[in-house]
Amino acid sequence: MELLKQKVISEGIVLAKGVLKVDSFLNHQMDPFLMREIGREFKELFAEEGITKVLTIESSGIAPGIMAALEFGVPLIFARKQKSLTLTEDIFVEKVYSFTKRETNEITVSKKFFAPGERVLIIDDFLANGEAAFGLTRIVEQAGASVAGIGIVIEKSFQPGRKLLLEAGYRVESLVRIASLEDGKVTFVEEE
Amino acid sequence: MELLKQKVISEGIVLAKGVLKVDSFLNHQMDPFLMREIGREFKELFAEEGITKVLTIESSGIAPGIMAALEFGVPLIFARKQKSLTLTEDIFVEKVYSFTKRETNEITVSKKFFAPGERVLIIDDFLANGEAAFGLTRIVEQAGASVAGIGIVIEKSFQPGRKLLLEAGYRVESLVRIASLEDGKVTFVEEE
Secondary structure (H helix, E strand, O other): OHHHHHHHHHHOEEOOOOOEEOOOOOOOEEOHHHHHHHHHHHHHHOHHHOOOEEEEEOOOOHHHHHHHHHHHOOOEEEEEOOOOOOOOOOEEEEEEEEOOOOEEEEEEEEHHHOOOOOEEEEEEEEEOOOHHHHHHHHHHHHOOOEEEEEEEEEEEOOOOHHHHHHHOOOOEEEEEEEEEOHHHOOEEOOOO | OHHHHHHHHHHOEEOOOOOEEOOOOOOOEEOHHHHHHHHHHHHHHOHHHOOOEEEEEOOOOHHHHHHHHHHHOOOEEEEEOOOOOOOOOOEEEEEEEEOOOOEEEEEEEEHHHOOOOOEEEEEEEEEOOOHHHHHHHHHHHHOOOEEEEEEEEEEEOOOOHHHHHHHOOOOEEEEEEEEEOHHHOOEEOOOO
16 A cells, blocks of 8 residues: 555654554554545455454554444444453453563453354554454454454564464455564565 | 434443443444544534644544544544553653543653644543543643643533533533433433
């Protein structure tokens, strides 16, 4: 997605240890027009998948997720990273390790929002090791629903998440794929 | 906002101690069309305020916030509830007490996103005691920017937040105002 690539080039900041800071347009300040375009792009990519729900994880997945949900005309559910006092019914709980924050979170989704047979599109802002994405797929499958695809805004292609998800049989579409963040520089995966 | 009132009536669940559960359309599962209408409503209410930024707080403020930001054509910033490892520059930090969760969070916003003179619209999903809203106003004002208004999706008018914000001189617009949640029943504030 060219618009997103340009944003990464002009506003992304490469920190130490493979961290790409995109807090000016994606995960702290957000550009609503870019988010809308991201939603439209996911719609185009997964148009034939019969999506009935979009699932993401708080917080940075919510804006691209709601825009995708709007395009598909289906609800968005976001997984919470800790139990909430007002979630009293049965919930699905999965453990997800964050390499960036070096901590394990429990992600939770209320059971009532997925019915068997539903086709769920998982959306997240970043794909690196695939921990969050796998946690979300386990929740979908526990519900008897199926993962119709995984849509990622920025993929760190030098980390194993994509490969592991593909090996597990999932369709993964990433709007931008980054081959390397070495020497403080963003290098994209060459288009085929 | 009639559409929202209908959603509260048909899908809201009154729990003990003044808690209204709206997780089927606002803060766990989200209806993207309702979110878009909420964004349009805020645009209409604050159209004359010269808004340059929208500010909200993770996580449930993000969807209504991004839709409002889209209508105004300005960026959305969401305050984080804990420090992030990838936020390395100077940040504003404010303490906010949550009565629902009975805990104090530090909310943080990167300093670089607000310039003196900006007109900031604060959006949140709920207004009860006003703790979060006041925390956000303090951040805006520390930045030398001004609070152009506070837009709330659901106001618990039987709690003191609205009164305190009005007394402090802020303009508060709530799309739905709830007078009482007694006896397991939602009663709205009578329109004048």
